[in-house]
Amino acid sequence: MTTSRKRFTAPQRLLHWLMAICILSMLFIGVGMVSTVTPKYLTLVQIHKPLGIAILVLALIRLTLRFIYRAPALPPDLPEPIKLGAELSQYVLYALMIGMPLIGWGMLSAASYPVVLFGSVHLPSILPVSPSLHTWLWRAHHYLAFAFFAVILMHVSAILFHKLIRNDGIFETMAPVFTRNQPK
Amino acid sequence: MVESTTSPGTFKLGPLLFIATVVGVAAVAFAYTAGWLSPHRLTPKKIVAGLAPPGGPALGHRRNHAKGICFTGTFEANGDGSALSKATVFARGQYPVVGRFNLATADPNAADAMVRVRGIGIRITTPDGQEWRMAMIDAPIFPVSTPQSFYELLTASGSKDPDAMKKFIGAHPGFLTFVGWAKSAPWTGSYAEEPYNSLNSFLFVDGTGTTHPIRWSLIPAAQPVPVSPDELAKRGPDFLEQEITQRVAAGPQRWTMVVTVANPGDPTADPNKAWPSDRRTVGVGTLTVQQIEPERDGPCLNINFDPTVLPSGITTSDDPFPAARSAAYSRSYNSRTAEASYYPGNATGAKQ
Numbered sequence: 416m417t418t419s420r421k422r423f424t425a426p427q428r429l430l431h432w433l434m435a436i437c438i439l440s441m442l443f444i445g446v447g448m449v450s451t452v453t454p455k456y457l458t459l460v461q462i463h464k465p466l467g468i469a470i471l472v473l474a475l476i477r478l479t480l481r482f483i484y485r486a487p488a489l490p491p492d493l494p495e496p497i498k499l500g501a502e503l504s505q506y507v508l509y510a511l512m513i514g515m516p517l518i519g520w521g522m523l524s525a526a527s528y529p530v531v532l533f534g535s536v537h538l539p540s541i542l543p544v545s546p547s548l549h550t551w552l553w554r555a556h557h558y559l560a561f562a563f564f565a566v567i568l569m570h571v572s573a574i575l576f577h578k579l580i581r582n583d584g585i586f587e588t589m590a591p592v593f594t595r596n597q598p599k
Numbered sequence: 600m601v602e603s604t605t606s607p608g609t610f611k612l613g614p615l616l617f618i619a620t621v622v623g624v625a626a627v628a629f630a631y632t633a634g635w636l637s638p639h640r641l642t643p644k645k646i647v648a649g650l651a652p653p654g655g656p657a658l659g660h661r662r663n664h665a666k667g668i669c670f671t672g673t674f675e676a677n678g679d680g681s682a683l684s685k686a687t688v689f690a691r692g693q694y695p696v697v698g699r700f701n702l703a704t705a706d707p708n709a710a711d712a713m714v715r716v717r718g719i720g721i722r723i724t725t726p727d728g729q730e731w732r733m734a735m736i737d738a739p740i741f742p743v744s745t746p747q748s749f750y751e752l753l754t755a756s757g758s759k760d761p762d763a764m765k766k767f768i769g770a771h772p773g774f775l776t777f778v779g780w781a782k783s784a785p786w787t788g789s790y791a792e793e794p795y796n797s798l799n800s801f802l803f804v805d806g807t808g809t810t811h812p813i814r815w816s817l818i819p820a821a822q823p824v825p826v827s828p829d830e831l832a833k834r835g836p837d838f839l840e841q842e843i844t845q846r847v848a849a850g851p852q853r854w855t856m857v858v859t860v861a862n863p864g865d866p867t868a869d870p871n872k873a874w875p876s877d878r879r880t881v882g883v884g885t886l887t888v889q890q891i892e893p894e895r896d897g898p899c900l901n902i903n904f905d906p907t908v909l910p911s912g913i914t915t916s917d918d919p920f921p922a923a924r925s926a927a928y929s930r931s932y933n934s935r936t937a938e939a940s941y942y943p944g945n946a947t948g949a950k951q
Contacts, residue, residue: 442629443628443629443632446629446632446633446634447632447633447634448926449643449926449930450632450633450634450640450642450643451634451640451641451642451643451926452641452642452643452646452746452922452923452926452927453641453746453919453922453923454915454919454922455922456922456923456925456926457907457915457921457922457925460925526901526903526932526936527901527902527903528903528905528908529728529729529730529908534911535687535727535729535910535911537728537729539728544901545901546901546935546936546937546939547936547939549933549936550933550936550937550939553933553936553937554937564629568622568625568626571621571622571625572618572621572622575614575617575618575621576614576618579611579614579617579618580611580614580615
């Protein structure tokens with residue numbers, strides 16, 4: 416699953432940083448909207464739905480690019496536990512990027528809400544109306560959102576650790592621009 | 600950032616502090632956004648909790664307007680609404696409706712004669728898959744002007760302080776207009792004899808993109824017959840459901856949907872204030888209730904009559920209530936669907 420390239424390809428890097436902005440915004444919008452009754456609530460909900468679908472589409476494109484272009488190999492001197500953590504976190508992040516929008520879409524479907532993207536553009540229902548299904552999905556969406564944020568914090572901590580403490584070139588594989596420290 | 604002078608592989612305090620700071624700042628920002636650092640923020644949770652009676656909410660039921668009965672029918676647009684809104688629902692035609700007559704109480708077992716405010720929830724679906732949901736009541740104005748004052752009303756009415764309501768009214772004199780209606784308006788013996796009002800202002804967007812601030816009402820075809828509350832109490836605790844079931848079985852019941860267009864300067868942001876009676880009105884169609892259905896397992900049970908579910912051509916206005924209602928209704932829906940095992944008839948569990 417790796418490539419001899421030292422960095423992710425430009426489209427992969429572009430998607431990574433674009434999605435980083437989208438997903439962080441999404442998580443803040445999510446926790447913000449459910450805690451307010453001001454008109455901001457509606458604005459945030461109206462952003463949350465199409466942005467979620469946009470993240471789903473981008474994640475699927477990104478997963479496809481990952482299969483085509485692969486990822487640069489991790490440094491050979493990386494200790495096994497860190498290597499395992501790095502690989503596992505990729506799976507978790509992809510699962511959340513694809514799973515969260517689907518759970519949200521399914522949750523709205525199970526609650527008989529129309530899934531309006533903008534104006535008259537809406538998505539079909541993907542699940543039957545069911546209180547038990549809705550409850551299950553709603554709880555999953557709720558708890559996984561916090562898990563997602565925690566995983567992102569770990570991801571950021573880890574990459575800063577690689578850059579600032581190990582300086583092992585992993586940050587440079589996804590860096591938006593070339594930095595002075597080229598991968599070893 | 601502190602530059603470390605130690606060799607690679609040894610402990611570096613500076614970078615670790617930097618990482619901890621980044622994570623800490625992000626976590627605090629997240630907690631602030633979630634409202635965890637703002638205990639005074641008016642949240643959907645607070646409003647829904649405020650609606651609950653002293654003994655706690657009726658599990659499995661809507662947190663307000665808990666007592667009701669489902670119906671199905673149609674909305675037949677006459678085409679006249681199209682001049683004000685491009686929404687498909689106003690194009691001449693007949694569209695299916697799922698609705699619910701209800702009482703403004705958090706108690707699903709309240710006696711009908713004890714509840715002053717009656718309401719209706721409607722979902723109109725057009726063939727393009729768009730929906731217009733609304734929840735309206737028979738009062739001509741809302742008791743208060745803002746969601747914050749609604750929360751204060753809930754707090755005051757549930758307070759043990761005997762002066763709480765007096766203090767509330769002192770701070771919100773507009774509430775007396777509502778009390779005036781509640782005391783003087785005649786009661787009727789039927790859901791079919793009630794008018795229902797949107798109270799909130801919305802914007803209709805016409806084909807040219809021009810917006811029109813509007814409110815709307817459902818005006819009953821049935822002639823209202825005043826009946827005293829004492830007389831209604833003798834008819835039994837569920838007379839409204841029994842009456843409407845028999846009445847609709849005998850023949851469909853109709854309401855005219857009348858849209859009122861605001862003049863510039865009318866109080867669109869304040870549902871406690873009626874608009875002058877000379878405002879332009881447009882009859883846009885007819886709601887026909889064709890079949891009453893039980894609420895248990897009925898077609899309206901799992902519908903949240905969220906008034907912000909709007910078709911393209913209708914949007915919210917500067918009225919702050921629809922957003923607050925949507926936020927609170929959503930919380931109510933999430934709670935009651937999670938408690939489905941407590942709902943009558945579902946005693947064996949939520950799994951269906």
